[in-house]
Amino acid sequence: MEAQHIALVQQTFAKVEPIAQEVGDLFYNRLFEMDPSVRPLFKGDMKKQALMLMTVIGLAVRGLDRPEAIAPSIRALGERHSRYGVKGSDYHTFGAALIWALEQVLGDAFTPEVKAAWIEAYDVLAGAMKKATLPVEAAT
Template sequence: MTPQQVTLVQDSFAKVRPIADTAADLFYGRLFEIAPGVRAMFPEDMREQKKKLMAMLGLAVTNLHKPDTVVPALQTLGRQHVAFGTQAAHYAPVGEALLWTLEQGLGPDFTPEVREAWTETYGLVARVMQDAAADMRA
C-alpha cells in the first residue's frame, strides 16, 4: 500500500466511526444477504459481534502504517477464525460486504481512489488472516 492509500483509508474510516453501529448493521445485513450460509457461524444476538468487527477494523486501520502491530493481531484473528469454521471462500463475500458498507456509509466520499485503497487494505488483511489460518491447519 502506498502512503496515500493508507491516508485515504484512515481518513475515510474516521467518517465511518460516528456511524459505527449503523455500519456494522449494514455490513452484516449485506453479508448474510450475499452469503446466507455463513449466518449459522454467528451468534443469534449480534451486538457483541458488531462491536468486535468495528474494533478490529479500527485497530487495522489505525495501524496500517505499523506492520509490527497489525500483522500479529490479524494472524491471531485468522487462527481464531479456524475454530469458527471460516474457510478461504468466506473472505470474498466479507470483502464485498465491507466495500458495499463503506459505499453506503460514505456516499460521495467513497471515490474510486478510496475504493481502490480499501480494496488493497482488505486484500492485505485477508491474506494475513488466511496465511495464519493455513499455517494452523497444516
C-alpha cells in the first residue's frame, strides 16, 4: 500500500476507535442483513464479538506500515476463521459490511479517497487471511 493510503486509513481509524462498539455493532447488523447464512458462525456474545473485531482491525491498521510484523497474526487469524467455517467467498460480504459501517459513522469524512484506501487495506488483509485458509479448505 502507498504511504498516503496507509495514513488515510490510520487517521480515519483514529476517529472510529472511540466509538468502536457502535461500529462493530453496525458491521454485524449489516453483515447479517446482507448474508443471513453467516449468522450461525457467530455463537457468542455479539457485543464482545463486535469489540473484538474492532480491536483486531485496530491492530491491523496500526501495522499496515509494517506488513512483515503483522503477517503472522493475520495468517493465524485467517486459519482460525477457516476453522470457524468462514469460506473464502465470505470475505467479499465482510468487506462490504465493513466499508458500509465505516461510511455510516464517518459521514462526510469518508471521502472517495478514504473509501478507496480502506478498500485497498481490506483487500490486502483479507487476501492474506484467505491465503491462510487455502490449506484448511483443501483438507476438508
